[in-house]
Each structure stands twice: as structure tokens, then as C-alpha cells.
Amino acid sequence: MLPEYRRGCPADLSAVEEIQRQAPQAAHWDPRDYLSHELWVAADGGAIAGFLVLRRLAPDECELLNLAVAPASRRKRIASGLFRAAVTNFRGNVFLEVRASNQEALTFYKYLGFQEFSIRRDYYSSPPESAIVMKFHSC
Numbered sequence: 803m804l805p806e807y808r809r810g811c812p813a814d815l816s817a818v819e820e821i822q823r824q825a826p827q828a829a830h831w832d833p834r835d836y837l838s839h840e841l842w843v844a845a846d847g848g849a850i851a852g853f854l855v856l857r858r859l860a861p862d863e864c865e866l867l868n869l870a871v872a873p874a875s876r877r878k879r880i881a882s883g884l885f886r887a888a889v890t891n892f893r894g895n896v897f898l899e900v901r902a903s904n905q906e907a908l909t910f911y912k913y914l915g916f917q918e919f920s921i922r923r924d925y926y927s928s929p930p931e932s933a934i935v936m937k938f939h940s941c
């Protein structure tokens with residue numbers, strides 16, 4: 803069965819927290835804060851298989867704040883579906899930062915059509931690392 807991509811709600815936050823816990827490469831913020839932005843979830847047969855958080859910066863600019871899929875649900879195009887659902891009605895640039903060592907995510911974002919835009923040296927801590935800034939144009 804195909805997952806349903808929908809906006810997340812307070813009842814989804816414990817599942818979002820668990821997926822985040824299982825994804826050390828993802829950003830680790832308090833999931834309750836995601837409700838202040840656009841939280842999207844992939845609901846797969848009643849369970850949450852992945853989530854995405856988008857922050858609107860301007861009518862034509864937004865930032866992908868976080869994205870993770872449960873380990874058992876990866877490589878099933880769930881992250882692709884979440885991203886497409888989140889930007890369906892958006893026209894403009896989507897930016898994100900990703901750890902330079904996160905080759906899996908870099909490959910995934912390039913698959914979606916993101917391009918490397920710039921590097922932020924020593925952007926991350928614990929462990930310290932540079933960020934690759936990526937940009938996608940949604941039209």
C-alpha cells in the first residue's frame with residue numbers, strides 16, 4: 803500500500819521523535835518545535851514511516867529543516883514522496899544544509915534535483931564539520 807503524505811499533528815510527535823532517534827545523521831531538535839513550521843509525515847498503514855520539516859522564509863523561499871525515514875522503510879521512495887508533497891504548491895527556491903560526510907543524503911538530494919550551492923565551514927559541532935548548502939528550484 804502506498805503511504806499517505808499529510809501534515810503532521812501533535813499525535814504524530816512520539817513517532818517522529820523515535821524516527822529522529824534512529825537517524826543520527828538528521829538534525830535533533832525538540833519535535834514539538836516542528837509544529838511551528840510545516841511538519842509532513844508519511845503514514846504507512848497507520849504507522850509513521852518518515853517525516854520532513856519545512857520552514858517558509860518568504861513567499862518564494864523556504865528551508866528544509868529536517869528529514870528522516872525509519873531505517874526499515876528506506877529506499878522505498880518515502881523521502882521522495884514527502885518532499886514532493888511538501889513542495890507541490892510551492893514556487894521558488896528550497897535551501898538546506900547537510901553534513902559534508904552524509905554521502906547518502908547528498909546522493910538522495912541530488913537525485914531529487916538539488917545542486918550544491920555553497921559550503922559553510924565548521925558549521926556543525928559534535929562532531930565539528932562543514933555543511934554543504936544545497937538549493938532546489940521548484941517551478
Ligand SMILES: CC(C)(COP(=O)(O)OP(=O)(O)OC[C@H]1O[C@@H](n2cnc3c(N)ncnc32)[C@H](O)[C@@H]1OP(=O)(O)O)[C@@H](O)C(=O)NCCC(=O)NCCS
Nearest residue numbers: 825827870871876877878879880881882906907909910913
Ligand atoms: C536520506 C534519507 C532521508 C532517504 O530516504 P529514502 O526514503 O530512503 O529515500 P528514497 O527511497 O526516496 O530515495 C530516492 C533515491 O535517492 C537515492 N538514495 C536514497 N538513499 C540512498 C542511499 N542510502 N545511498 C545511495 N543513494 C540513495 C537513490 O537514487 C534512491 O533511488 P533508488 O532507491 O531507486 O536507487 C534516509 O536515508 C534517511 O532518513 N537518512 C538518515 C537521516 C538523514 O541523513 N537525513 C538528512 C539530513 S540533512
